[in-house]
Ligand SMILES: Nc1ncnc2c1ncn2[C@@H]1O[C@H](COP(=O)(O)OP(=O)(O)OP(=O)(O)O)[C@@H](O)[C@H]1O
């Protein structure tokens with residue numbers, strides 16, 4: 050169970066995320082929706098530790114993660130897609146994924162100078178990395194430097210790196226943004242498969258309502274940094290605030306229960 054309590058941040062005088070409290074259960078996929086600038090990405094950054102909260106706390110399985118930085122939270126099971134700026138652009142796609150896989154394997158290289166062990170580790174890492182590239186349909190790009198990848202492939206690589214961490218919590222922030230129509234299904238299929246693993250908690254920021262409708266068990270709506278709706282997809286989609294934000298119907302900005 051992931052829980053945020055009164056989570057918030059101010060930038061100068063602006064409250065980007067305003068005392069949000071909610072819980073996310075294992076085996077659930079929650080879509081986080083809301084207009085541009087609503088605070089969705091900032092909310093993710095507060096959970097992952099990329100931003101330091103002004104208020105509130107983040108808990109995973111009863112452990113308070115609030116005082117921890119990004120890498121300690123990653124270690125605890127929070128998986129936020131890598132920013133490509135964290136990668137080694139001159140290394141190949143495969144090498145980058147292999148490093149991510151290696152990062153999750155505690156102690157693999159603490160066995161001393163046993164050449165057989167080093168050789169077999171190397172092969173196991175390469176096999177895992179190849180399998181991940183296959184999952185995101187990047188197997189043909191394995192030997193290209195990351196810096197040469199077109200945008201859609203870079204997004205796929207971000208997802209492969211996130212999968213390499215095998216986190217309990219997957220946070221996807223518009224995972225198919227900038228992908229062509231034939232690329233997006235690869236990522237959506239992957240999220241669908243992750244969702245079948247009932248030990249995982251998936252959070253998905255997504256503007257495409259057809260995607261939300263298909264994948265989400267629950268929708269929360271952020272608006273001016275506040276959590277203004279939370280519930281079952283059909284119910285939330287019908288709420289005035291969502292109708293207004295996504296279907297362009299101008300109604301009084303009533304707050305859905
Ligand atoms: N580092 C920052 N410094 C100052 N203001 C920021 C910072 N990051 C975000 N903001 C502001 O916080 C608000 C929320 O931004 P955020 O990026 O979280 O919105 P979003 O819901 O992800 O929007 P979008 O759908 O366009 O991605 C915006 O007003 C934004 O300008």
Ligand SMILES: [Mg+2]
Pocket residue numbers: 089090091222
């Ligand atoms: Mg955003």
